[in-house]
Amino acid sequence: xxxxxxxxxxxxxxxxxxxxxxxxxxxxxxxxxxxxxxxxxxxxxxxxxxxxxxxxxxxxxxxxxxxxxxxxxxxxxxxxxxxxxxxxxxxxxxxxxxxxxxxxxxxxxxxxxxxxxxxxxxxxxxxxxxxxxxxxxxxxxxxxxxxxxxxxxxxxxxxxxxxxxxxxxxxxxxxxxxxxxxxxxxxxxxxxxxxxxxxxxxxxxxxxxxxxxxxxxxxxxxxxxxxxxxxxxxxxxxxxxxxxxxxxxxxxxxxxxxxxxxxxxxxxxxxxxxxxxxxxxxxxxx
Numbered sequence: 001x002x003x004x005x006x007x008x009x010x011x012x013x014x015x016x017x018x019x020x021x022x023x024x025x026x027x028x029x030x031x032x033x034x035x036x037x038x039x040x041x042x043x044x045x046x047x048x049x050x051x052x053x054x055x056x057x058x059x060x061x062x063x064x065x066x067x068x069x070x071x072x073x074x075x076x077x078x079x080x081x082x083x084x085x086x087x088x089x090x091x092x093x094x095x096x097x098x099x100x101x102x103x104x105x106x107x108x109x110x111x112x113x114x115x116x117x118x119x120x121x122x123x124x125x126x127x128x129x130x131x132x133x134x135x136x137x138x139x140x141x142x143x144x145x146x147x148x149x150x151x152x153x154x155x156x157x158x159x160x161x162x163x164x165x166x167x168x169x170x171x172x173x174x175x176x177x178x179x180x181x182x183x184x185x186x187x188x189x190x191x192x193x194x195x196x197x198x199x200x201x202x203x204x205x206x207x208x209x210x211x212x213x214x215x216x217x218x219x220x221x222x223x224x225x226x227x228x229x230x231x232x233x234x235x236x237x238x239x240x241x242x243x244x245x246x247x248x249x250x251x252x253x254x255x256x257x258x259x260x261x262x263x264x265x266x267x268x269x270x271x272x273x274x275x276x277x278x279x280x281x282x283x284x285x286x
Contacts, residue, residue: 003164003175004147005041007129012042012106013070019108020095020126023145024116025133030143032076034133034180035110036191039072042108046072048190053077053198055090069106076195078111078118095123115254124159125152134177134245142179227270230260234274235281241274251275 011019021038025031039046049066051074052058058075061067113119116130131145148161165172182188234241234251241259243252251274257267 003166004038004129004131004178007149007164008038008042008072008108011128012108016106018106019128020111021109021129021131022111022113022116022119022127023131023133024113026114029133030136030180031112031131031133032074032191032195033182033188034131034143034145035074035076035112036183036187037180039074039108039110040183040187043070043072048187048194050074051076051191051194053195055094058094067105067107070108071105072108072110075109075111077198078113095126115252115258117252117255117258124150130161131178137179140179141182143182145178145180146176147178225260225262225266227266227273230256230262230270231274231277234270235277238278242278251278
């Protein structure tokens with residue numbers, strides 16, 4: 001993990017710059033605890049107050065006056081619980097504000113989210129590092145992640161994801177994966193308590209929204225989702241929705257949720273139908 005820590009530390013402490021990184025992975029993949037460990041390694045004074053879950057908490061922390069040069073912030077589950085269109089608007093505003101603030105304070109932020117789809121493409125251009133959880137070594141207590149340096153080329157308007165290279169014994173070596181340990185148990189307990197407060201508040205908000213919908217009575221209309229049309233749209237541009245992990249290719253459910261503003265259950269149905277159609281098309285070609 002030393003190359004990752006060195007990248008972040010040097011940007012915010014030696015090069016007088018900011019650092020924006022993102023860690024993606026499914027629920028239980030270790031992305032949150034990995035983010036906490038990274039933050040602790042880069043920022044020796046990192047504490048639970050520097051973990052946020054909402055845009056409001058994030059802005060409050062930035063404006064609190066408690067942050068100093070070299071501090072890290074972990075924004076856990078960024079975008080979760082917020083409608084896609086609303087999240088994109090919020091994220092654009094927050095990132096814009098953050099960049100202006102970082103010019104003077106040299107802070108680092110790690111976002112964790114289920115999928116890169118939660119982060120708008122225009123915002124991704126501003127990021128410097130991307131980690132993707134791959135596996136958990138439960139015996140050693142490691143989370144194994146792919147690590148990429150993100151480089152944006154304005155001329156081509158493209159983001160390139162590059163594995164870092166290190167010089168060792170007269171040769172360059174490509175680092176494709178990093179192993180990240182868990183934080184200490186006391187910090188994990190503090191994190192769990194704060195996360196519980198967030199999820200409880202999220203559930204209450206959802207319950208209120210459902211209650212308001214029910215109170216509308218005859219005015220409440222169930223939204224119709226044309227799954228067939230969405231699947232056809234995916235088939236027309238599969239490269240946009242298909243991801244690869246090892247040898248396995250799959251339709252990114254979280255991207256479907258954000259792109260078409262549908263819930264988890266509907267997105268899963270769309271994902272399965274689209275994958276089946278893509279497989280059938282592949283068989284027919286043979």
